Amino acid sequence: MNVKKIIIGNDHGGYDLKKVIVKHLEQQGYSVEDVGSHSDAIVRYPYYAASVAHAVAQNPEDNKGILICSTGIGMCIIANKFRGIRAALCNTSYQGKMTSAHNNSNILCLGGRCIGAFEAIDILDAWLNTPYEGGRHDISLGLIGEAENTNFSDEQWNPDIPDIP
Numbered sequence: 488m489n490v491k492k493i494i495i496g497n498d499h500g501g502y503d504l505k506k507v508i509v510k511h512l513e514q515q516g517y518s519v520e521d522v523g524s525h526s527d528a529i530v531r532y533p534y535y536a537a538s539v540a541h542a543v544a545q546n547p548e549d550n551k552g553i554l555i556c557s558t559g560i561g562m563c564i565i566a567n568k569f570r571g572i573r574a575a576l577c578n579t580s581y582q583g584k585m586t587s588a589h590n591n592s593n594i595l596c597l598g599g600r601c602i603g604a605f606e607a608i609d610i611l612d613a614w615l616n617t618p619y620e621g622g623r624h625d626i627s628l629g630l631i632g633e634a635e636n637t638n639f640s641d642e643q644w645n646p647d648i649p650d651i652p
């Protein structure tokens with residue numbers, strides 16, 4: 488287990504699945520930080536995605552992230568706007584395995600209204616238990632880094648999550 492902490496965030500569409508995922512991670516011995524949301528009340532997913540992405544980007548050696556909304560798509564869009572983040576939306580355990588092996592993804596995005604709890608756990612376990620292969624994939628990750636350097640400013644958006652959406 489190389490990852491020291493898993494930071495997890497969700498909106499109302501991901502709240503139920505988040506509870507299942509947190510329980511599973513804790514049973515596996517992972518240290519989990521839950522940035523919310525903490526109920527199924529309607530919230531705006533970009534705040535939670537930004538909070539997790541910022542924390543993972545600050546310490547990518549030790550931290551990984553999980554983001555869950557209804558589809559996983561909006562969370563993934565926001566997370567990938569942070570320098571150093573490689574967020575992957577996965578709907579199959581094959582994708583979970585391959586995005587670790589080839590993309591060295593550091594945030595897993597899941598759709599709480601797209602997949603069931605058992606599928607989600609299979610995807611999560613495949614993602615966490617598959618090592619990055621390196622080799623030829625380092626070339627692609629280098630190119631992703633070049634795209635970030637070309638297109639991103641050094642200012643990173645890290646909004647505080649408001650009490651009211």
Ligand SMILES: O=C(CO)[C@H](O)[C@H](O)COP(=O)(O)O
Pocket residue numbers: 498499500501529532556557558559560561562
């Ligand atoms: O999946 C999502 C973003 O990609 C959100 O969970 C979804 O947009 C929320 O929609 P609603 O407010 O209708 O529940």
